[in-house]
Amino acid sequence: MPFKIAVMGFRHGHIYDLVNRLKGRDDAILVAACEEDNETRDKIMREEVSDKIFDSYQQMLDEVECDAIGVGDYFGKRGAIAIEALRRSKHVISDKPLCTSLRELDEIQSLAYANNLSVGCQLDLRGNGAFCALRSLIQAGEIGEAHAISFNGQHPLNYGTRAGWYFEEGKHGGTINDIAVHAIDYIPWLTGHDFRTINAARNWNARLPEVPHFKDAAQMMLTLENGCGVLGDVSYLTPDSFAYGLPQYWRTTVWGADGMAETSYTSTAVTLYKNGDKEPRTIAVEEVAPGGYLESFLREARGETAGLDLTTERVLHVSRIALLIQEAADKGVTNVAVHS
DSSP, rough: OOOEEEEEEOOSSHHEEEEHHHHSSSSEEEEEEOOOSSHHHHHHHHTTTOOOOOOOOOOOHHHHHHHHHEEOSSSSHHHHHHHHHHHTTTTEEEOOOOOOOOOHHHHHHHHHHHHTTOOOEEOOGGOOHHHHHHHHHHHSSSSSSSEEEEEEOBBBBBBBTGGGGGGGGSOOOOIIIIHHHHHHHHHHHHHHHOOOEEEEEEOOOSSOOOOOOOOOOEEEEETTTOOOOEEEEEOSOOOOGGGGGGTTTTEEEETTEEEEEOOOOOEEEEEEETTTEEEEEEOOOOOOOOOOOHHHHHHTTTTTOOOOOSOHHHHHHHHHHHHHHHHHHHHHHOEEEOOO
C-alpha cells in the first residue's frame, strides 16, 4: 500500500519539489492538497495539483486518510500546521524552515518523539553534486582537519515579484532562519563536526527602506566542535537580474591543515589547493540521485533506521541551531553554547 501524503500550503514554490517527486513514485502518493489563501488556491486548482483540493486545513485533516502532511505555507504558519498534524498522529515533511520559533520547535519535537513520528525537511543541498564531491574530498582527508570555513548563501530579493507575505510582519521569521539552515545542515555533513558555539550574528535592513522591519542582510560567526571557525553570509543582496546563477551562490571554502577546497552550488567541479602542490587540482562533480530528503523521510516513517541520510533527530537539531542563531541576531547576544 503506498504511503499517503496530503500537502497543506503552496505559498512558497519549494513545495512543488515534493509534489513533483511524488508524481514519479509508486510507493508514495499525493492524496490531497489544501490552500487557505484564495488566490493561491485558484492557482493550484488551475494546475490540477490534486484531485482533492481543500480550502480548510482542519477539513482536510478530518476527511482525508493520509500518513503524513507536507507543509509549504508561509513560514510563520508552518509550526502550527506541523503541530496539528503531529497531534493527529501524522508524520510531517516540510519545506524549510520548519517553523519560526523555539517554542514551536519544542512542541514539534515533544510530539514527534512521544508518538514515534517522523519529521522531514527539504534540506536538499546534500543532494547537490558539487557538495557531494566536496564532502568526499574532505572525508578522504585531502585537506586534513578543517580549521576555517566561509560560506556565502546570498539570494536575490526580487522585491515586487517575490510573494508579498515575505514582507508582512510575523510571516517570514528572519533571514537567518530562512536561508542559513541549509549551511547549518551541510557543514557538519561535510566535515564530520557539529556546531559548538554561536559567537555572533547580525541581521539588518540594508537596501529595503520600503519595509523597514524586514532585515534583508544577515551574517554570522560560528565555531564547530573541533574549534573550526565558520563565517557565513545569507543576505538578500544578490543583484536580482542574476538570480541564482552567480558563481558565488552557496560558495563554500574549507581551509584545512593540509590544504583548502572550494566549490559552489553552480559549479561543475571542486577546486583543491593541496599543500605541497604548485597548481590546483580540479575534481569533477559527482552525479547524485536527487530527492534524498524524501527518501530518508519515507524510509524512517516506515520504521527503517539503517543508513538514513537525514533523520528526524537531525532535522530538529539543525532547525534549533538556525533558530538560535536568528535569536542571537535579533537580541544581539554573543557566545551562545549549542547543546546536542
